[in-house]
Amino acid sequence: MVHALQLPQDAPSVRDAATLSIAPMMDWTDRHCRVFHRLLSRRALLYTEMVTAPAIIHGDRHRLLDYDAAEHPVALQLGGSDPAELEAATRIAADWDYDEINLNVGCPSDRVQSGCFGAVLMKTPDLVAECVARMIAASPVEVTVKCRIGVDDQIPEDVLPAFLDRMRDAGIRRIAIHARKAWLQGLSPRENRDIPPLDYSLVHRMKRQFADLHLSINGGIPGLDAVRDHLQVMDGVMVGRAAYHQPWDLLGQADRLWGDLPPFSSPDQVALAMRPYIAAHLAAGGRLHQITRHMLGLFHGMPGARGWKRTLSEGASKGGIEVYDAALQQVTQLAA
Structure with a gap:
């Protein structure tokens, strides 16, 4: 690990940081991206790219899990659908002192589907509940979930509240919801980021219905004005591409959400x-x-x-x- 940055040590709590989080994005939010993003914002919660449980168990753990201490607060996102594998990966990752462990129940990519994890898990909430229960038992830090509002022909108004209720029963208290359905057949992963319509109002209703859960909204959020609007209803907002492609406009000013001045003026x-x-x-x-x-x-x-x-x-x-x-x-x- 490279420790070239000297950042303040008074990092916010992970739940406070989740007011604004930067979405896990495959091939984008690697350790270098996260160091850059942390320089822009001292407050936002950062996520790793998704790492599969089998890769952690059988692969190069240091390559997959190492990060710069300056990145805190930072969350590890895991992918998988085998409860025993996810428990084992969570136990291994505990030695790396991440601030949160997140389970991916939202990625629509072909390679994720073929491994029977990601968004396809919206179809098997009982399996997800077993996975997260095992992860919670193995984790010294909070376990969270990132999900979609539904997949394929599911009716989000029925599926999403039932999924949230099942996650709550399993011990989950914080969930990020991508406000689009995922079409696993007929749309590419790229198309799944744009074509299915956003349903912000449904996610807002979920916050009112599940007042005891910390819920973040994700999907198509273009900038800080939109973030502020969603925070009128939601506990947190998760932003992906806007933060990556226009980092100064969004992350460079993000600390104002907490009443802080940005760390840099230009x-x-x-x-x-x-x-x-x-x-x-x-x-x-x-x-x-x-x-x-x-x-x-x-x-x-x-x-x-x-x-x-x-x-x-x-x-x-x-x-x-x-x-x-x-x-x-x-x-x-x-x-x-």
Whole structure:
């Protein structure tokens, strides 16, 4: 692990941090992405990419589970459908001191379906309940669930409240709900992020019906104004692509939700603050693009953003810190 960032140690509680969380996103929210996001916000709850239980049991645990201590509060998302495997993976992960363990009951990808986990588990709430009960017994930290409002021909108005009730009976107290149904047949994972209609009102009704549960809403939330609107009803909001593609607009201002000032006043300050972490990664044998691919949207909509993005996109796969400095110069020259 690289510990190049010195961040405040007074991290918020995980439940407080869940006021705004950054969704687990496959191939995106890796450890470098999370360090970048934590630099932007001291408060938001971060999630790992989904890691399957069998991979943790049989694979390279350090590669899969290591993270920078600066990322706290950070949650590990697990994928799986075998209660014994999920219990074992949870026990193993306990040694890594994550702040939360989350079970994926929402991903619609083909490889997830073939493993009989992810969104398809909405069809088997009793199995999910057994899984989370075993996970809770094995975990020193809170176990949570991320789900959809339903899948395929299910009627969300019937399925979702029954699912939430079953999760509550199993010991779950915090759930993030993606406000779209998942179509497991006929739509690709990408299409499942956009085509099924969002039903925010249903998720809002679930909060009123399940007042004792901490419920977050997820799906298609474009920015902080929308986050604030949802927080009038919900306990938390989970944002994915908007935070990834426009990190300064959303995460760079996110700490205001807690009444705090943002840690930086401009995105170029963020870029400079990331430089020691990048230099340490390069010195350890890493590659520039492993980090900067997550930073392409930092200057979204600002003068020099195109040059920043182009310089990193074209040079980061082969170049070093000089490429990063050249990219930053594209922005600072115009701002001067």
